[in-house]
Amino acid sequence: MKRWRNPLFKAATIGMAGALVLSACSKTDPKAAGGKNGEASKPEITVMAFDFGNVPKEEGTMEKNRWVDWINQNAPVRVKFISIPRWESVPKLNALFASGDAPDLIMEYDKAFLNSLYVQKQILPLDDLIQKDSPYYAGILQKYPTLAKMGKQDDGKIYKIGKVNGADVNTGIYIRADWLKKLHLNMPTTPDELLNVAKAFAEQDPDGNGKKDTYGLALSTFDGIINYMFQNVNWIMDNGQLTHDWQRAKAAADFKKKLFDAGVTDKDYLTDKNGKKAEQDWMRGKLGIWNFTFQLSSYQDFKKNNPDGEVAILPMPATQYGHFSPEINSPFAVNAVINRNAKNPDAVMKYLDWILNPANSTTLKYGLEGVHWKKGTNGCPQPIDKAKYTKEVAYTQGYLVLHSKFAEGKCGTVEGSLDTSDPVQKDFLELYKTAKKEYVTPERPMPYAIDxxxxxxxxxxxxxxxxxxxxxxxxxxxxxxxxxxxxxxxxxxxxxxxxxxxxxxxxxxxxxxxxxxxxxxxxxxxxxxxxxxxxx
Structure with missing residues (x-):
């Protein structure tokens, strides 16, 4: 596998060091900041902020809190944030555009929505603004031309701003390794083997309670994994042409039908729209195979409820259409656009350059050194008091859509975020390493052709x-x-x-x-x- 040398890492490391120095020098609680450095003379812009509903009342709101004050003290512009509910962002933004009140800077994960803004001529081309007002981002685009290409629309101009994250694990497929051992089963590598393992989990009492109350997998969430197994992704590449394929859709449906008819999945899976029941069944020790976003908190919850439970990573079984992997994170992501009605697009771009720089975004992510975090044994920020961090800093994720984990170096990786003196976190690190080995590889690529x-x-x-x-x-x-x-x-x-x-x-x-x-x-x-x- 070809691996690029990391030309951004040196700059990012300097940026991270700058963030640490900034944090160390800014011992004053940002709640008290404001009214300095000529704030009143700065140009004002409006920026959307995702509201996850996790701002404590005593901290304020996403539009006014200690970190909004800190941003306005340190950024080259004055920012008025517009709070957007995370899970209702597209309809809310559509309403704001319809009323003429959309923010100057829009940050959204829904790529189809961002494309629709381009089609409707609601956003600005950014090539000239980047070169004039964003030296940091211009440097990143020079080092990573793929990111520039990803930000372009069909007129050849850049409309979307993004970040470098490095390809990484996104979704994990978890299987009860202790159940495999108890029932003398091997890790499934084909659809038929997967069916047989799921049947055994449903019929052979793997939890040993004498009841038939377990099942193999949950189609409410595993449906997408099966689509990926059979490369059922609508459009595939066929002899260099993009082709709408139907046979893969039928093959995926055939296998799902086999699973359903065999009684290895929840019969009411179609009503489990958000996968919450599947998650609850996994946490209760009633589900043998579960797929979910790869995150420590889920594993901690599982171990809390199933202290003797053993989990392994399941590579996606191969099919007649190939051997693929579940969703991984693209090494690049583009999530920000500028409203064509922005009164001062130069100021918006200057803010973008400022927030993209890890010297600033890492402070928003971790808080202040000595107040919210200290260096751990691995040299990376670790919360001093988790309750204090959760209350005073955790909600800043709503401002950090463009924060690049890669720009933090090792500290932006899963390994850098874990305390391996904790046995549960140490086990999770091993799961992560296995998942990255199995999923982030050209030998088992994404089933879809286009990012x-x-x-x-x-x-x-x-x-x-x-x-x-x-x-x-x-x-x-x-x-x-x-x-x-x-x-x-x-x-x-x-x-x-x-x-x-x-x-x-x-x-x-x-x-x-x-x-x-x-x-x-x-x-x-x-x-x-x-x-x-x-x-x-």
Missing amino acids: NSSLPALPPDLLTIQTNATKAVQDIWNKSIVSGSAYTTEQALKDAQDLWKKSGGDKVDEWMQKYYASNKQNIVHTKEWYDSIVTP
């Missing part, structure tokens, strides 16, 4: 067709999975193709094929991720 951030912006009429028809097609597949012999996947395939065509889906396919053929040199392919894996 999500690089997908084109469909025209509004085609976007409506795609959105509505895709949901209707998924309903057809779901019906075939739960209907036994009354409704086969063969019939579902015919019905799904007919519905797609009658809905105008062929127009979407044709547009996508033509767009790809004309713009593929400017599109970021997922295979490029493995040529640009950056390691601190």
Whole structure:
């Protein structure tokens, strides 16, 4: 595997050192900051801030708190934050744009929404602004041209600002290793083996309580893993062309139907819309295989409820269509755009340059040295008092959409965040290392060809067709999975193709094929991720 040398790391390390120096010198509680350094003379901009609902009342709100004061004391501009509920961000932003009150700086994870803003001509091209007002970001783009390419739209101009994170684990597939041992089973490597293991977990009383109250896997969350196993991702690359594939969708539905008919999944999985029941069953020790965002807190919760439970990482089984991995984080992400109605776009870009610099964003992430954190044994920030950190700092994640973990060096990695003197965190680190080895590799790549951030912006009429028809097609597949012999996947395939065509889906396919053929040199392919894996 080709690994780039890390030219950003030296600059980022200097930036991190600057952040530590800044924190060390700023012992004063930022709650008391404000009114200094000529704040009143600074240009004012509006910036959205994600509200996760975790700001303690005594701290204020996402629009006014100690860190807003700190930003306005130290940033080159004065910022008025507009709070946006994290899980309602797109409808809220749509409403703000409709009323003419959208913030100058928009930060959003939904790539389709950002593309729609470009199609509607709601955002500014940024090439000139970057060169004039953002020396830090201009330097990053020079070192990582893939990030620049990802920020461009079909007119060849940069509209989206992003960050370098390095390819990393996102989703983990967890399996009860103690149940495998008890039932004398091997780690499944094929769909048939996965089915057999799931059946054993459902039928052979792996928890030893004498009751048939466990099951193998939860289709409410594992549905997506199966799609990836069979490369059911709608459009695939076929002889250099982007092609809407249907046979992979049928193969995935066939396997889901086998699992459902075998009784290895929750029969009511379609009502578990957000996967909460699957999570609860995993935590209660009633589920054998579970997939979820890779995070320490979930593993801690599991061990608290199942102190003797053993967990292993399950590589995704291979199928006739290839051997792939579950979702990993792209080494690059583009999440910010500037409103075309911003009164002072130069000031917005200067703020972007300031917040992108780790000398500033790391202070927002960790708080002040000696107040909120100290250097751990690995040299990375560790909370002095977790309760104090949670109360006074944790909510700043809403300002840090553009913070680059990679810019922190080792301290931005999972390993750098863990206290390995704690047995649970030490075990989690081993799970993480295994997941990274198994998932972040070109030998088992992403099943989809194009980085999500690089997908084109469909025209509004085609976007409506795609959105509505895709949901209707998924309903057809779901019906075939739960209907036994009354409704086969063969019939579902015919019905799904007919519905797609009658809905105008062929127009979407044709547009996508033509767009790809004309713009593929400017599109970021997922295979490029493995040529640009950056390691601190």
